[in-house]
Each structure stands twice: as C-alpha cells, then as structure tokens.
Amino acid sequence: MHVCPLCNQFSQLSFTCNNCKTIMDDHGRLMDFFDDYSAYLDIEGMKLFDGYPTDQKEHSCPHVFYCEKCNTNTTVLISEYEL
Numbered sequence: 707m708h709v710c711p712l713c714n715q716f717s718q719l720s721f722t723c724n725n726c727k728t729i730m731d732d733h734g735r736l737m738d739f740f741d742d743y744s745a746y747l748d749i750e751g752m753k754l755f756d757g758y759p760t761d762q763k764e765h766s767c768p769h770v771f772y773c774e775k776c777n778t779n780t781t782v783l784i785s786e787y788e789l
C-alpha cells in the first residue's frame with residue numbers, strides 16, 4: 707500500500723516559489739481542487755485529465771502549492787511511501 711506523506715501528515719514537505727523563493731503553502735491534493743467543480747469524474751478519469759504520464763503518477767500524489775506573494779499556484783508530485 708502506498709500513502710502520501712502530506713495527506714497522512716507523516717511529514718511536512720515545503721517547496722519554494724520559483725519566482726520569489728517564498729515558502730509555498732500546501733493547499734491540498736489536486737484531486738480535491740477538481741472535486742469542487744467536476745465531482746462527476748472519477749479518479750481514473752482524473753489521471754487522464756490532469757496530463758501527467760501514468761507511470762509517474764502511479765505512486766505519487768499531486769499537491770497544489772500556493773505562493774501568496776506571486777498569487778500563483780503550482781502542482782508538485784509528492785512521492786508516496788510504501789507501507
């Protein structure tokens with residue numbers, strides 16, 4: 707079983723903004739963002755929808771990180787731990 711360390715709060719990973727080097731906030735899973743307006747699509751549909759190669763996505767959890775300074779967000783693939 708693979709679990710995402712961020713979703714399960716095993717560890718805090720931080721990423722810095724490419725533009726201003728500010729520490730970006732984790733705004734949660736990419737899936738949760740999509741859920742807001744496309745709840746009718748299932749997870750498998752999402753894998754195709756968000757454009758990442760399947761092999762890379764297999765054991766990773768895409769998270770949205772937000773930079774308050776630049777008002778931009780970016781998606782980071784978080785590697786899942788194997789339990």
Ligand SMILES: [Zn+2]
Nearest residue numbers: 710712713767
């Ligand atoms: Zn996650």
Ligand SMILES: [Zn+2]
Nearest residue numbers: 723726773776
């Ligand atoms: Zn920034």
